[in-house]
Amino acid sequence: MKIALLGYGKMGKTIEAIALERGHTIVLKTSKTVNQAIKNADVAIDFSIPGAAVNNITHCINHNIPVIYGTTGWLDQYDRMVQLCHEKQGAFIYASNFSLGVNIFFQLNKSLAKMMATLKDYAVSLEEIHHTQKLDAPSGTAISLANDIIKNHDSYNHWALDQNQEKTIPITAKRIENVAGTHTVTYTSEVDTLEIKHTAHSRQGFALGAVVAAEWLHGKVGVFTMKDVLNIG
Numbered sequence: 001m002k003i004a005l006l007g008y009g010k011m012g013k014t015i016e017a018i019a020l021e022r023g024h025t026i027v028l029k030t031s032k033t034v035n036q037a038i039k040n041a042d043v044a045i046d047f048s049i050p051g052a053a054v055n056n057i058t059h060c061i062n063h064n065i066p067v068i069y070g071t072t073g074w075l076d077q078y079d080r081m082v083q084l085c086h087e088k089q090g091a092f093i094y095a096s097n098f099s100l101g102v103n104i105f106f107q108l109n110k111s112l113a114k115m116m117a118t119l120k121d122y123a124v125s126l127e128e129i130h131h132t133q134k135l136d137a138p139s140g141t142a143i144s145l146a147n148d149i150i151k152n153h154d155s156y157n158h159w160a161l162d163q164n165q166e167k168t169i170p171i172t173a174k175r176i177e178n179v180a181g182t183h184t185v186t187y188t189s190e191v192d193t194l195e196i197k198h199t200a201h202s203r204q205g206f207a208l209g210a211v212v213a214a215e216w217l218h219g220k221v222g223v224f225t226m227k228d229v230l231n232i233g
Contacts, residue, residue: 001218004028004041006056007048007071014207015045022211034059041065043214050074057081057092066091066217068210070098072140082223091217095226096140098209102183103226105198109145109185112196113152122187122194124149124156125164129174129182137161137173141183146171149185181206 001024005012008029016026028037031048034056038044043066046056050073060067061084069092078094085092097103116122128142138146138161146159146169159169180200187194200206209226216229 001025001042001214002027002040003214004038004044004065005030006034006038006044006046006052007031009047011047011070011203011207012045014203015047015210018204018207018211019214022215024211038065039063043068043218045070045210045214047071047210053077054081058084061085061088061090061092064088064090066214066220067093068098068214068217069094070206070210072096072143073136085223089221091220091222091224093213093217093224093226093229095209095213096144097181097206098213098226099198099200099205100209100212100226100230101205102141102198102200103209103230104232105183105196106144106148107227107232108196110148110152112185112187112194113149116187116194117153117155119187119189120155121189121191123189124153125170125172125186125188126159127172127174127182127184127186129176129179131179132175132177134175137175138171139173139181139183141181142171142173145183145185 003024008031027040044060045068047070053074054077128139150156156169157167161171164170182199184197213229
């Protein structure tokens with residue numbers, strides 16, 4: 001495939017290396033406004049900034065280029081982009097985290113929430129740890145985990161950062177040098193603690209997942225998720 005990389009920071013460069021290893025070609029790499037060179041691409045992978053989301057996704061869809069989008073912090077416009085994709089018969093995947101392992105972790109989290117829903121003695125909490133360069137907190141992955149618990153566990157209707165309130169899932173966000181990403185979901189009662197955890201060892205997992213998603217999306221029409229890519233859930 002011919003791939004356009006929108007957002008050529010650390011993640012973009014890691015994606016580039018993996019894409020080249022898998023036999024793909026990079027036809028555009030930019031951290032600036034999308035330009036006409038993107039018309040040569042079979043698919044775009046975007047890890048730029050939240051403020052560029054609507055412009056970049058719209059440009060790709062209008063030019064019939066499938067787009068993989070991995071930046072968080074813009075989801076108030078997500079439904080608008082989904083509508084545009086359907087109107088233009090485009091192809092689009094957004095994920096808060098493209099790691100294959102994390103997406104399996106998402107499914108484990110949903111299943112566990114359903115099992116714990118009737119066990120009212122257990123209180124749930126989340127912790128996420130990332131590198132010090134990550135500006136948003138909590139992470140998009142932590143928010144996805146919390147929202148999935150809320151959908152599958154009737155004891156909770158909200159999440160909050162560093163707060164412990166009734167019917168609220170508390171999320172703790174830590175920033176530590178050189179940590180790729182760790183997410184922990186914990187259920188605690190007076191008698192024991194149950195915990196599931198995903199630890200990323202490097203950016204490779206996120207980048208590989210984005211390339212695998214791009215390979216899967218190429219030639220398709222519609223709005224999809226990583227559950228479709230992995231055929232889970």
